[in-house]
Amino acid sequence: MKRILLFILTNVAVVAVLGIVASLLGVNRYLTANGLNLGALLGYALVMGFGGAIISLLISKPMAKWSSGVQVIDQPRNADEAWIVNTVRKFADKAGIGMPEVGIFEGEPNAFATGAFKNSALVAVSTGLLQSMTHEEIEAVIGHEVAHIANGDMVTMTLIQGVMNTFVVFLSRVIGYAIDSFLRKNDERDSGPGIGYMVTTLVLDIVLGFAASMIVAWFSRQREFRADAGAAQLMGRKQPMVNALARLGGLHPADLPKGLAAMGIAGGMGQLFSTHPPIEERIARLQSTQG
Secondary structure: OHHHHHHHHHHHHHHHHHHHHHHHHOOOOOEEOOEEOHHHHHHHHHHHHHHHHHHHHHOHHHHHHHHHOOEEOOOOOOHHHHHHHHHHHHHHHHHOOOOOEEEEEOOOOOEEEEOOOHHHOEEEEEHHHHHHOOHHHHHHHHHHHHHHHHOOHHHHHHHHHHHHHHHHHHHHHHHHHHHHHHHOOOOOOOOOOOHHHHHHHHHHHHHHHHHHHHHHHHHHHHHHHHHHHHHHHHHOOOHHHHHHHHHHOOOOHHHOOOOOOOOOOOOOHHHHHOOOOOHHHHHHHHHOOOO
16 A cells, blocks of 8 residues: 555645646646637646656655665575565566566565566565565565566556546636636636636645545555456465465454455545555455456
């Protein structure tokens, strides 16, 4: 979850900075004397939307290293580090991708993969994960992260985030212009956008941004299911991934719930913004697959 939250937060920050710079430089001149230039606005929205997402993707690996305190294993210092590197290499070869950088970071049981390109990604595991799981379960988690890379998930998320950003920027300004025009219909002065446009655009950037985040989160949950299945395929069987998920969720593989709790731990609205499905749902989905 950390890598996606970091990606989304970085994207929001980059879009905000791009918006400020565009305003200061006068680049966003889609409001003309003749009204709203939809072509210019769409171009502006595309640059803003995909610009933020692409920049976030390109800096995702260094940002992840910095924010998590990842220590990259350039040369294994012990048998455990050598085993982790060899496991990542084994799965990368099997998945047909270049060898990712491998790192360790301090923290609770967790792992992530990130990077703009399949052949120069990063796989990092936490000390908590290494201390609380068996080798087979750790292998499954590493397989899950390698599957994310092989599936091109970070690029997919970038494209989805870019599309969502574009819609947010475009729609908020179209609606803002319409509301501002309505409020100023008896005002004969033509002095550029009024307070109605500015306030409406600001509010809709936030409101539509939340709606876009729910769509991005939904796509993120679907890729988790695919990465779970990818780990099972890389290992040749699904039970190690089931066991790893169960341990992460504090469950026992023999005592899994028959029916899924629809809302899980992060129920209600929280589920809509969750980048990962409930552990129970992931286990049930994985157990229902063939193989």
